[in-house]
Amino acid sequence: MSFRASTWAAIAGLCLCTCRHAPPQSGTQIPEDARVADAYGDVIEIEQGWTDNTQQSFYNTPQGSEVLPYAWVVVLEQSASEKPFLDPANIERFRYIPRKKTASNPDGMPIGWTKSTDASGKAWFGMACAACHTGQLEYTHPQTQQKVGIRVDGAPTLADFNLMNLELVAALKATLTDQAKFDRFAKAVLKDGDSPNARSGLRGELQAQTAALNARNEINKAHLEYGFARIDAIGFIFNQTMSTLPGIPENAKPSDAPASYPFLWGTDQSDVVQWTGFAANFSGAGILVRNGGEVIGVYGKVALTQATEYESSFLIENLGYYENWVRELNSPAWPETVLPPVDQAKAAQGAKLFANACAQCHQVIPRSAAITTAYVANITPIELLGTDPTELSNMSERQYQAGIYAGKKAASIAGSEIPHPTTGLDPLINAVSGSLLKHKIESAKAFADQYATRTKLPKTSAPGYKGRPLNGIWATAPYLHNGSVPNLYEMLLPAAQRSKTFTLGSREFDPVRVGYSMEQPKTASDYTPFTLDTSIKGNWNTGHEYLTTRDGVPFTEEQRWQLVEYMKTL
Numbered sequence: 001m002s003f004r005a006s007t008w009a010a011i012a013g014l015c016l017c018t019c020r021h022a023p024p025q026s027g028t029q030i031p032e033d034a035r036v037a038d039a040y041g042d043v044i045e046i047e048q049g050w051t052d053n054t055q056q057s058f059y060n061t062p063q064g065s066e067v068l069p070y071a072w073v074v075v076l077e078q079s080a081s082e083k084p085f086l087d088p089a090n091i092e093r094f095r096y097i098p099r100k101k102t103a104s105n106p107d108g109m110p111i112g113w114t115k116s117t118d119a120s121g122k123a124w125f126g127m128a129c130a131a132c133h134t135g136q137l138e139y140t141h142p143q144t145q146q147k148v149g150i151r152v153d154g155a156p157t158l159a160d161f162n163l164m165n166l167e168l169v170a171a172l173k174a175t176l177t178d179q180a181k182f183d184r185f186a187k188a189v190l191k192d193g194d195s196p197n198a199r200s201g202l203r204g205e206l207q208a209q210t211a212a213l214n215a216r217n218e219i220n221k222a223h224l225e226y227g228f229a230r231i232d233a234i235g236f237i238f239n240q241t242m243s244t245l246p247g248i249p250e251n252a253k254p255s256d257a258p259a260s261y262p263f264l265w266g267t268d269q270s271d272v273v274q275w276t277g278f279a280a281n282f283s284g285a286g287i288l289v290r291n292g293g294e295v296i297g298v299y300g301k302v303a304l305t306q307a308t309e310y311e312s313s314f315l316i317e318n319l320g321y322y323e324n325w326v327r328e329l330n331s332p333a334w335p336e337t338v339l340p341p342v343d344q345a346k347a348a349q350g351a352k353l354f355a356n357a358c359a360q361c362h363q364v365i366p367r368s369a370a371i372t373t374a375y376v377a378n379i380t381p382i383e384l385l386g387t388d389p390t391e392l393s394n395m396s397e398r399q400y401q402a403g404i405y406a407g408k409k410a411a412s413i414a415g416s417e418i419p420h421p422t423t424g425l426d427p428l429i430n431a432v433s434g435s436l437l438k439h440k441i442e443s444a445k446a447f448a449d450q451y452a453t454r455t456k457l458p459k460t461s462a463p464g465y466k467g468r469p470l471n472g473i474w475a476t477a478p479y480l481h482n483g484s485v486p487n488l489y490e491m492l493l494p495a496a497q498r499s500k501t502f503t504l505g506s507r508e509f510d511p512v513r514v515g516y517s518m519e520q521p522k523t524a525s526d527y528t529p530f531t532l533d534t535s536i537k538g539n540w541n542t543g544h545e546y547l548t549t550r551d552g553v554p555f556t557e558e559q560r561w562q563l564v565e566y567m568k569t570l
Contacts, residue, residue, distance in 0.1 A: 028170070033337050036151050038100040040088055043136065043149030044338060048265070049330040049371065055153060055205050057105050058325050062116035062316040063291075065126025065298040068168075068209060069116050074124040075109050075183055075188035086110075086541040091529050094167070095158040095228055095505065097136050106242040109362075116315060120554040124313075129322055132157050132231070133264045135475055137516075139338055150339075152475045154264035158507060158516070160530070165217055172210040176203070182491030189254045206519055216299075219243055222536050224254035225298040229516075229531030230258040230483045234274075237297040237328025238424035241431055245296075245304050253398055256538050257391035260483035263476045266365075266469055269329040275481040276392050277379045277466040277526045278425070289411075291319045302431045306406050308412040312435035330371055331472030334568045339511045341353035342568045350566025353559055355547055361467035364570070370471055375455050378467040385465055386543030388482050394464055398423065405430055412437055466529045470570045476514035478504065484534050484541035488567055492560040495542045503529040514564055 029051055037045040049132040067073075076085040083090065090168075091110045097197070101108040109115070112131025117123050136153025140147045175181045185206075186199045220238050223255035226232065231432060235255030243251040259275055273279045279290040292314055296302065301313040325331040356365070361378040382389050402420035409415045410426040419428045465481050479485040486502045487510060506529045520529060534541040548554050555563070 012303070017163060017211075026294040027051030027333065030055060032333075032335070034150075038097055038102050038157075038333070039450060040100065041149055043146070043151050044335070045151055046332040046335055047152075048153050048327055048332055050153060050325070054325055055330065057499070058153065058320070059099075059111045059116060059134070060109075060125075061128060061318050062114035062126055062315055062529070063128045063298075063318050064300045064312070064316075064323065065114070065128065066116070066118070066124040066313050067127065067213070067299045068125050069189075069205075070123035070125045071189050072185075072206075072209075076171055076175065079167065079174040082181075082184070085168070085171050089526060090167075094160055094164040095527065096131060096164070096508075097134060097157075107183065110183065113217045116313075116488075117155070118313065123126075127296075129264070129326075130158070130357055132261050132299075136372060136507060137475065139509045139511065148338050149507070150335060150475075152472075154329045155262035155332070155472070155475045156263055156477075157231060158229050158505070160226065160505075161231045162226050165213070167216045169210060170219060172206065176206060176210060181274050182263055214567065216240075216244065218485055219252035220255040220367065221250075222254040224256060224258070224536050225277060225530070225531075226233065226258040226461055227532055228527075230260055230392075231502075232259065233294075234259075234391060235251065235282060235298050235430065237293055238395075238398070238400075240296050241428045242400040242403075242424050245302055245431060246405065246427075248401055248403050248492070251400045253394070253400075256539060257276055257388075257394045258477075258483065261389055263331075263472060264368060265331045265376075265472060266325050269370070270468060271374070272379070272466060273377050276395060276463070277377055278395060287323060288316070288319060288436060289429060289432045291323065292316075292435060293428050295319070295427070296431065301361055302435055304431065304434075306404070308434055309438035310434035311314070311438055314432075316439055317437065331367055331570075332475050333367060333472075333531065334458045334474055339509070343565050344399055346562045346565040347569050348566075349559075350564070351561035351569075353555070353563050357548065357555075358470075361471045361546075365466075365469045365471060367471055367570075370469070370520060377467060379464045380467055381464040386545065387465060387480055388538060388540035388542065390538045391481065395421065395425070396463060400427070402427070425496045437471065445478070452479075470567060473513050473562065473570055474568050478499060479515070480541060484532065484539050486518055487513035489513040489515075489560065489565050490556065491544065494545055494547060498534070498541050500535065501531050501533050503531050505529045 030045050034045040036045055041498040066271060074086065077083065078085055078090055086108065091098040092176060099105055099108055099110060108323055110127050111134045114126050114128045115123055117124055133154055134157060135152040137150040137152065138147055139150065175185050186202055187194055189202060190198050231256035235257055239252050239255065243249060261277065270281055273281050273290065280311060281287060295314055303311045336342065361376050361380060365373050382392055399421040402418055402422045405418045405422065405427040406418050407418040408430055410418055410429045412430055418430065426510060445492055477487060479488065479491050485491050485498055490498045502518045504516065506517050510517045534562040
């Protein structure tokens, strides 16, 4: 048995005695073209196999992220005005998805912005999967000029996580320095308990929280900006694991490998996850550990000690529920009632080209069988693929002081000892595993039902990036692992002919090239467009030039458009 397999087996051993089913999710099946009830503007749903209850659970269920006290964020003002930080226009500026207030969302939190309660009873604002993995496109009919939004569950967000974090800290700092802001904030937070002593305590706590969030922003600084639709999640997670949690400031590394948010449908069915395929998607404990690692990246807390078990903020059972919901999520079909219909003749020709040139790396799985079909992802070595290597090299080559992790077993109770120095992966496994072991009952409940059905074993391959089935690929721009190609048409061009720079931020969908529109808004906009410069390392748009058929004949321009048309049907 491999080290990774024995590691997960040891954790799983504590999890076999109890069973827990996810909360009932009967609800009403979401039909194609249904209007989103809590949306701002006219937004339609796409049928993806979920009920309304499943969707709302995915949007609202916390996973253990603790960004700020919940009572603060619902009254916090923007840095330069008295408008709420949660004002829909402000949320839309970050390109998260604002929602109207409903019974299940009484404070009108954006999709994936959640409320949880810790062991002391304190409520926290956090972020969950839906914040990063719910997409919303817009299409303006060329004749009527009517704009319709298209909600896609499990699709990449367009959001700028960094901008939101910077603006959140700016709002907190303004609350500390502007007495009138602080007075309004204190009155709203303290309510009947308002007093000079209470205000003094609140100010101290506000200073501490502001410093902590500001420090996080500082340690992740890089030479490039991510902009909309991209984030260096692995860099954030490793900095939390190796710098913040063990208290080793010098371990911080620039988070300089922005990646496009991956789409979630097909995740549970794959043998590996993440763009680099480093996370083996096998056995219950393995999935539980990789989901715990994700929580660390969005302000989850772990109290490291010399012991093998750690207190944490993880909501372990909820992580199990999330896996069940994603397992049931199907890809979005091209919505022909809103977007121009697919040219079926071109698509038929494109299907033949795809089978010859693309299907070796991107397996074709019919949408009707996607939820029940497991697949083995293709990991293409970086030397062959030729895309930007920064995410891969950062993950595998960066070295850190081991600190408190030195000499511990990677999975707390199993595996080889963590050396000094070390890469970030084994300490990450240790931090999450120790948290699971501290909460054996919750881990058992999550494992027994939500994870125990997984039996796949990890595979080994040369370091590279993952190729997966392209179901729903039309709704997942921008493309390549680092989001450096704006649309599917440009993916089929030689790298030298792809856009050297392009703008991100518009939700407007281009159904011809298939991606977000690159055009600047002609009128005053609710956002500042971000220009992605592909000449900067981390943003390179090189590689993936599989632009020949199997017999070596380059694609013609006509064949490129046939392929684009076919990929609309996946």
